[in-house]
Amino acid sequence: MTAAGSWERRLDAPRDVWAVFLQSRTRDPHIHVGDVHAPDAEMALVVAKENYARRDPCVSLWVVRAGEIHATTADAAEMFDPALDKSYRFGGSYRKQQQVYRSAWRLSHRDEDQ
Amino acid sequence: MAGEVAGPPDDPELLARFNPRVASGEQIEAGEWMPAEYRFEALRLIQMHANSEIMGALPEREWIPRAPTLARKMALTAKVQDEVGHAMLLYRVAETLGRSREEMFAELVEGRSRFHNVFHYPAETWADVAIIQVFVDGAAMQTQGALRSCSYAPYARVLKRICYEEDFHIQLGLDVWRALAEGTPRQRAMLQDALNRWWTPIIHFFGMPDRVSPHTEKMLAWHIKIKSNEELRQQFLRRFVPIILEYGLDVPDPGLRLVESEQRYVYTEPDWEELKRVGRNNGPKSAERLALRQAFYRQHAWVRDAVTRGAAA
């Protein structure tokens, strides 16, 4: 156990459970839509097509044994929750400041336009 | 039996943190700590739901080979396919609570676990398909819709997909219903007869009116139970009785009537003993359907063996 406590784990799933990831269109990421039971990867892909893509648009499927997935724990969720203002990471806060600058600049250079 | 969960007592500190979280509407993920009784009750609910989907395929699948048009043939196959697919999703959720799918399946086919009352009854005519798709799926929609707020997150997630597909089932059902209700006298008679036969099992479906008990209180606090049985039954009646009346068919219960001021239906108290019998796998079709499931399960034993051995190799 690290100093951070139990923050990560392998997902607990039987060996024959495969997580299915579906890509709707070529430009989309693969999204986890659910799992299937199958003896191996090829069969998992074959059955995943009809179990998860018979209605939803799909161009590609990924499967991986669910038990191979490593995950952060519920306990670790608090680390994702920022404690202080992080707006310095977002364009929004800078755009607002730009507006303030521009109006101030225009006011002070008004006479040059004439 | 509710509450009688064997094993060591829950860690009081963890329990003290768990209860308020869940009561406030937080959801529990797979793999998180949970009280033994919570796990037991959630598993029982979800396992019964999964069982019901796979057993629910049986009454309707009898009509797939007999479907009277190519469009109906495809649509009914798709509908029953969805039910089987729901079982797949639900067994996986139950699995996250600690039981293997193989175990649960074996238990089901051996008659040692339960499935919803409605699937113990015969589907005698093509019109039964319409009744099942509109009223049985409609009834299930009430419970499933409410359970989308269930505290066990994997179950809540899967219910979103299930509810979406159930909507297709009801729309399909209304299409078949309409064709029969607006069809020949023989078709209308067949539809009314099917409605008459299915009425009591559908009213039964929601269960007896809940007794106020510590057990029920706990299930509500844990958000394993969301609405009361009677609330869900009333919800169903409000939505589906008008459909019967709209098409000029008879509500099979002559004692059913809407109390306008309360927007509540009064109905003839059904025989709850019948529900209890069916709950013990003693319904009209229980033995036959379980035997059929068991026969195929045994017939496929060599297939499971071949595939598992191959996977291990």
Added chain:
Amino acid sequence: MTGPLEAIADPDVHAAFREWLLRAADDELVIGHRHSEWTGFGPDIESDVALSSIAQDEIGHARAMYAHLVADADRDTDHLAFSRPASEYRHGIFVERENAGWEWSIARLALYERYDALRLRALGASNQEPVAGLARALLREERYHALFADTWLVRMCGGSPEGHARVQAAIDAAWPDALGLFERTDADERLLTSGVLPAGDPRKSWEAAVRPLLESCGLTVPSASAREGGRRGTHTPEFERLLAQMTEVRRSDPEARW
């Protein structure tokens, strides 16, 4: 509606093409019906769902082909699908056989899909639009059907000695009926001479497609003579039972719309 069948001027060749297309439509309907009977009873839930999709595909293919054979697709397709006496159906008896276990159904699927793919390619390469275009599109779905069959066949054969023995027995039992798919009538001669369909030996092409699959599973390719009759409307009691069941609801109220 206009179909490709209008484009053939010679009435004998026109009739031959209709017969040929009807064979395909009937094959798809009947095998789709057989596949649909597995709904709820497959060896595992995932495969149950997958085969159910395959069943729906096949019934859909049948419907699309029947639509090209009738004057008014909306009004007459179901009538063509449901209302003939048994002797007017042109499917091979292979597809009417009752499902005799998962290995039998998968073996049939594997053998039939290779036959169907060859047929669709021949139709797709013909100049009989729009049905040729339909055939080219259907090949996309049939590809999945063959993939599902092959994936299962390999795993049943390779997993255990019992699995291997059962699949071999299923292939042996299926072979004469499978060969019956290639039964020829006068229609085939007319279509060949008129150039509507390509020259070639479909049965040879089919065997060449099937052999690698069977050999890769360690299965012996049977030698047997064809059990024919289906293409001439001579069917088995199994089809009599199927047809009776399939038409049961329709016959209960012939005036009704469903």
